[in-house]
Amino acid sequence: MIVRGIEEVASRRLAAKFSDDNDSGARPPRGGTGPEPTDEPTDTLLTRTQLTALDEVQLLDTTLRDGEQMPGVSLTPAEKVDIARELDAAGMHLIEAGSACTSEGEREAIRRVADEGLDATVTSFARGVKRDIDHALDCGVDGINLVVPASDKHVETKVGSTRDDVVETTVELVEYAKDHGLWVEVLGEDGSRADLDYLERLLGAGLDAGADRICYCDTVGAADPERTAEVVSRLADRGPTSLHTHDDLGFGVANVHAGLKAGADTVHGTVMGVGERAGNVALEEVAIALDQSYDVDTVELERLYRLCRTVSEATGVALPPNKAVCGANAFAHESGIHTDGTLKDGTMYEPYPPETVGRERRLVLGKHAGRAGVKAALAEHDVAVDDDELSEVVSRVKELGDRGKRVTDADLLAITEDVQGRERDRHVELVDLSATSGGNLPTASVRLRVGDEERVASGTGSGPVDAGLEAVRAALAGDGAGEGVSFELDSYHVDAITGGTDAVVTVEVDLSRGDRSVSVSSTDADITRASVVAMVDGLDRLLAAAADAADADPGAVADD
Numbered sequence: 394m395i396v397r398g399i400e401e402v403a404s405r406r407l408a409a410k411f412s413d414d415n416d417s418g419a420r421p422p423r424g425g426t427g428p429e430p431t432d433e434p435t436d437t438l439l440t441r442t443q444l445t446a447l448d449e450v451q452l453l454d455t456t457l458r459d460g461e462q463m464p465g466v467s468l469t470p471a472e473k474v475d476i477a478r479e480l481d482a483a484g485m486h487l488i489e490a491g492s493a494c495t496s497e498g499e500r501e502a503i504r505r506v507a508d509e510g511l512d513a514t515v516t517s518f519a520r521g522v523k524r525d526i527d528h529a530l531d532c533g534v535d536g537i538n539l540v541v542p543a544s545d546k547h548v549e550t551k552v553g554s555t556r557d558d559v560v561e562t563t564v565e566l567v568e569y570a571k572d573h574g575l576w577v578e579v580l581g582e583d584g585s586r587a588d589l590d591y592l593e594r595l596l597g598a599g600l601d602a603g604a605d606r607i608c609y610c611d612t613v614g615a616a617d618p619e620r621t622a623e624v625v626s627r628l629a630d631r632g633p634t635s636l637h638t639h640d641d642l643g644f645g646v647a648n649v650h651a652g653l654k655a656g657a658d659t660v661h662g663t664v665m666g667v668g669e670r671a672g673n674v675a676l677e678e679v680a681i682a683l684d685q686s687y688d689v690d691t692v693e694l695e696r697l698y699r700l701c702r703t704v705s706e707a708t709g710v711a712l713p714p715n716k717a718v719c720g721a722n723a724f725a726h727e728s729g730i731h732t733d734g735t736l737k738d739g740t741m742y743e744p745y746p747p748e749t750v751g752r753e754r755r756l757v758l759g760k761h762a763g764r765a766g767v768k769a770a771l772a773e774h775d776v777a778v779d780d781d782e783l784s785e786v787v788s789r790v791k792e793l794g795d796r797g798k799r800v801t802d803a804d805l806l807a808i809t810e811d812v813q814g815r816e817r818d819r820h821v822e823l824v825d826l827s828a829t830s831g832g833n834l835p836t837a838s839v840r841l842r843v844g845d846e847e848r849v850a851s852g853t854g855s856g857p858v859d860a861g862l863e864a865v866r867a868a869l870a871g872d873g874a875g876e877g878v879s880f881e882l883d884s885y886h887v888d889a890i891t892g893g894t895d896a897v898v899t900v901e902v903d904l905s906r907g908d909r910s911v912s913v914s915s916t917d918a919d920i921t922r923a924s925v926v927a928m929v930d931g932l933d934r935l936l937a938a939a940a941d942a943a944d945a946d947p948g949a950v951a952d953d
């Protein structure tokens with residue numbers, strides 16, 4: 394582990410601030426008169442603005458600490474290690490791996506992250522008590538995020554202390570941690586609601602005692618950008634300053650930008666903004682906004698989506714469909730006008746190409762569908778239609794959309810077959826399914842018709858749906874008698890259509906084989922059946938497409 398350039402950035406910035414060169418215009422003055430357009434060529438009318446006083450920003454990820462404080466989220470050591478590896482691979486500068494005082498299990502997790510040999514600086518959260526620092530030392534971390542109360546509410550009501558005592562303890566603890574070789578950041582909890590003179594005195598005392606940096610905390614997300622700028626510019630005059638913002642007023646990212654313009658150089662946040670209440674600022678949003686609007690590099694953007702998926706899977710927090718960068722709809726277009734425009738020029742309705750953050754563009758069909766979008770979707774499945782057929786398909790797609798249904802690829806293909814009066818043979822079909830759960834090992838058995846043969850197989854999994862998927866995979870794997878067929882389940886989504894324990898559910902899956910993919914849905918009162926039927930129907934569509942492509946060659950059913 395290394396302290397990845399973080400203090401180099403800060404000291405260069407401070408040096409620039411206090412050097413004469415600064416006045417010569419080599420570096421724009423902090424807190425200046427507002428954004429200055431750069432002369433970078435651009436193919437849009439947008440000009441990139443320069444964040445005053447900074448050109449490098451470091452990110453501290455606290456998904457494994459503040460993110461895990463989200464109600465209902467609890468990560469195992471293995472999950473923490475997985476997330477930490479992904480963060481490190483993306484080039485995260487600092488990773489707050491947890492709070493060492495929490496439990497032996499938490500210390501084990503922090504130890505494992507610290508032992509990974511990551512490039513990132515690995516830290517532990519520590520409250521303002523010596524035993525928390527000892528616990529952090531015991532975990533082998535590089536540094537600590539030392540949290541001390543800053544607002545009177547926290548000083549007096551929460552910890553029952555006085556301002557002077559908190560300053561004195563902070564100095565002692567910083568000296569103790571530095572004597573033990575730790576990198577130290579001092580955070581003033583509830584700093585946005587603290588008396589500014591006292592906050593400056595408290596955090597300044599931390600710096601004077603040897604802390605490497607201080608952090609402005611908008612603990613309850615109560616500040617607006619103006620307050621943020623006011624507080625941060627005072628703190629940044631004292632030394633390297635980080636920002637820790639929450640999103641209770643929806644100002645999370647705006648406050649980060651205000652704080653950076655006011656002289657901070659490091660941003661705390663979490664992946665997908667997971668965290669207490671309304672969450673922390675989402676680091677993927679910070680990273681993409683800094684890149685797009687200010688030309689500031691932070692982490693590897695093309696790894697952001699993958700990172701979000703890893704965190705979503707580990708935490709169980711679904712990717713919010715309408716969120717920047719990670720949302721399913723971030724690069725999806727449904728309305729006829731948008732789809733038509735997007736087909737003419739991919740950037741028509743997007744601020745940046747999806748590949749920038751490791752995504753792909755999707756055209757979705759629903760009640761707003763138009764001819765261009767439907768035609769393009771059919772072309773992706775190598776289906777050609779004449780003008781009259783297209784009109785009929787579009788109107789049936791809209792009808793389905795009007796009934797509140799998202800129109801999947803399988804729906805579109807079925808509608809088109811009907812409009813064109815085509816019948817097709819199924820390549821794979823579910824004949825029978827049984828599943829058991831409740832015991833130690835959920836199990837499912839399937840009987841499939843694959844071409845002319847019947848295949849029976851069973852599988853086990855974390856639940857009956859997972860077991861059903863394994864059974865389908867096993868039936869299709871081929872055992873010498875039949876040929877093997879493999880596929881990827883790219884996404885799986887369940888919606889309860891009715892309430893109660895007898896709810897009817899719709900399962901929607903995206904499957905792929907090679908470079909072909911298909912979306913399919915199935916509705917049933919039995920979630921396992923709905924899931925397996927959707928998977929088998931999707932696979933059937935993929936096999937049909939492969940067979941068509943190979944000009945009805947039966948060998949196309951098997952993997953190459």
Ligand SMILES: CC(C)C(=O)C(=O)O
Pocket residue numbers: 459540580582583610611612613637639
């Ligand atoms: C205690 C600090 C760092 C915190 O999590 C917050 O202010 O939200």
